[in-house]
Amino acid sequence: MLVPDAEIVLEGFITAELTYEGPFVDITGTYDPIRRQHIIEITGMFTKPDFIYHGILPGGDEHKMLMGAPYEPKIYKAVAGVTEVKDVLLTKGGCGYLHAVIQIRKSTQGDGKNAIMAAFAAHTSLKHVVVVDEDIDPANPHEVEYAIATRVSGDKDIMALIVEHDLVSLDYTSDKTIVFSGRPSVSGIASQPLSLREGMNKFLKEIGITFRREPESGRPRSNKIDSQKDREQKSSGEYYYFKA
Template structure:
């Protein structure tokens, strides 16, 4: 079988035990209690995965489910999910790119061999109130799931995407879709007057979830991409409702089967976003749930919004942007988006060979994703992850009237609270690199050959 969430938890306990804590005390997720624990850890600068072992459902009753939060809150945990033991950005980005190019065809297993088919609730037995659904931030419009949604287009390709879902009633959820692949799948179905069948995966191996953030081309099957990310073919099994017309991940913890309803909309939100702000209410889509099934005591992965985990979960997007920028300008050496200090800011480092390369690299990054509106380009002697170094380059290598370019009429990100219109945005590129077409001072440094030979232990006493 393909890797599962329990495999990752066991690996985490072996390789990085400090990256996992367990909460045995009963918590009420719908009363903000699980979110408050993760928030308290974040305020202390601590980012372990948090396994809540005793939680209540929406009725206030003990749930057989468990909740795992902060799964993606550190590079080390993400790296271990991808078969790499590192807490460094560039090796992790390179690993994501390597795996994303290595798609593996999914492998079908019969339902009786699928761990996710351990129990079933359908018809009168189906009640979403039996789930421990979390309220995260004060202004949330209700309890929200943060799952992976799987859908199939008319050509048989599968899409895997992260979509927030708000509880409405015992059989209905609201779903928000940004205008990407899942949205296009549904739009095509609705044009034909059809609902769109979906599988909502509430827990799986973290590498499967990270597939939902890859900037995968529309023509590529993302079940295959998930297999590449996990290092083994994704095991899938026929759905309960639609059989082989919609295959679902066999190693998932818990799956909801449902339909995004054609011609139906509802008010959804507010919801805390990766921007750090509460997003507004929106007119969103309605999901009618047909069946729910899973493993015994299933684990639900909950992504804590407005915090480090939420932005870290976008790391595959950063890898894709890095790839696009480096394709445009091979001298691109480093990148920092996740952790840059702002959700729409990007910093690139560049071994510049000619004038014009910073602009070309920055434009490639902006074109790669509408998450990016501000790009700072620095030389390779500046660490893009070190904000003090970046600010030093900005202060000493930039003349505002010559090195800052304002871009107008860009497609923005709908979650950007600074937008004056629904989607239209502006951008900015700051070239903080040394000029090559005129003399420029060198950094004041100890000679590198001498610096590299210094062993402080030979010089310092005590």
């Protein structure tokens, strides 16, 4: 069945055969990796007599708009669940996809951080999120920069979310932790934000490993399983940096 308003209709099927595709230009203006994709076999093509073929320039504004457009309402809906949201913008400088500015009407001190957490949960490809008051226009980069320059206290208002497999890197860069647990591909549970010591203790206890600090360098080291220090830390409940 044809689509009456379509300019071009392609009929065919997706085969099981794979071939290399690309490279193509991503929204960042850089090349995407070459990937193996399924071959589509076209069995028929139907067009209007004077059909229009609309090509999209890779890495251009249309590409960015189409990538980001579905995520602005997703972010809006997620943030609306934690505070009153006025507007959401995926910025042009962030490729319309990677950076968000969120305008809220703040009622409590934690609304900004809650909005940031909700935004990252709704759009996992985000790299930076800026939350502004309702008197700041998210679409005006000068106003957004003004808000950052005059209303941000770095030690209180800036939050970095680090996803890292190296516990040493987490130790050096984090002051809060969220511990994830559950069954792979079945269920997952995220803890509330915990202090670094509390979160690391919780995580290390679950996997049965203890960490100590080297007295000279301060570098974290894992204890050998069932060593004297490992047993001492486990018996004391301190899986993270035993203090003699």
